[in-house]
Amino acid sequence: MDMIRWGIIGCGDVCEKKSGPAFYKIEHSALDVVMRRDEEKVKDFARRHHVPRYTTNAEDIIADPNIDAVYVATPPSTHKEYAIRAMRAGKSVYVEKPMAMNYKECLEMIAVSRATGQKLFPAFYRRALPYFLQIKSLLEQQVIGKLLLVAVTHYKAPLDTDLVPDKHSWRVDRRIAGEGYFYDLAPHTLDILDFLLGEIEDASGFSSNRAGFYEAKDTLVASFRFKSGVLGSGQWSFVVAPDKEQDTVEIIGTEGKIVFSIFAFAPIRVETGSGTRLFECAPPEHIEQPLIQTIVDELRGVGASPSTDESGARTARVMDMILSGK
DSSP, X not given: OOOEEEEEEOOSHHHHTTXXXXXXXXXXXXXXXXXXXXXXXXXXXXXXXXXXXXXXXXXXXXXXXXXXXEEEOSOGGGHHHHHHHHHHTTOXXXXXXXXXSSHHHHHHHHHHHHHHTOOEEEOOGGGGSHHHHHHHHHHHTTTTOSEEXXXXXXEOOOOGGGGSGGGOOGGGOHXXXXXXXXXXXXXXXXXXXXXXXOOEEEEEEEEEOOSOSSSSOOEEEEEEEETTSOEEEEEEESOSOGGGOEEEEEEEETTEEEEEOSSSOOOEEEEETTEEEEEOOOOOSSTTHHHHHHHHHHHTTSOOOSOOHHHHHHHHHHHHHHHHTO
């Protein structure tokens, strides 16, 4: 297949810069049609991004014989539905994170992928970014010796909309997005740990709503064990004071540690007995483009994507274990 023709279901904010332009900027890839329920907004998106067609009905894309692959960029509650419908219609799927509302839904999606022969890729795009590839290279070089521990700290202040009940984002609506900002943000962290350190085989946690701004959990702690034997811990809170925000991951080894961020792309810091080294890797203009490139390559049979349905399901499983309290 020389050209992958894409349709987007749910061309909202995430598609404006992070992902949408990649589909028409990458070679051997074309964005042919976009969908959003609001006709004026989808028409405007198509005009500004030079997309030849638009629709307000997802079925128009799913049933379109001229579309090879579908990007599902809707909230998590509809990921499974649209992904399964698209795969059954003979289309591969790139689906936003989290892959689904829980591990069980992920397994259902994977089963349809296997039955139909259509590919399913979750949007864990950090796996293809130079920043995290640099960290993976440092770990493979064993610059900090044998790996022992990893510690995650992610604190964020509430958004203005979190403070006003009738203005809450869909991201804190459990029916639409799962467990609030933990579902929105923590999957990136847990997935990149899977990429860097291997599969997490066991996890447990405690979670609470401490601020009362919305129903979803806003503060969580977790511990986890990797198959490799590395042990980990995590703390997330989305209601701290603005001056207490933090985005830090520390990987500790027998000869030092590597410190980095998940969202801020702060310089990667390597601390060993011989001193401290810094590595800077700025994210690309369209942050999902490197991963989308690997997906287009795989669909064309000339490469492989590092983000698979199985890796995406592993992250959902870990989140389920953390939220179960076991």
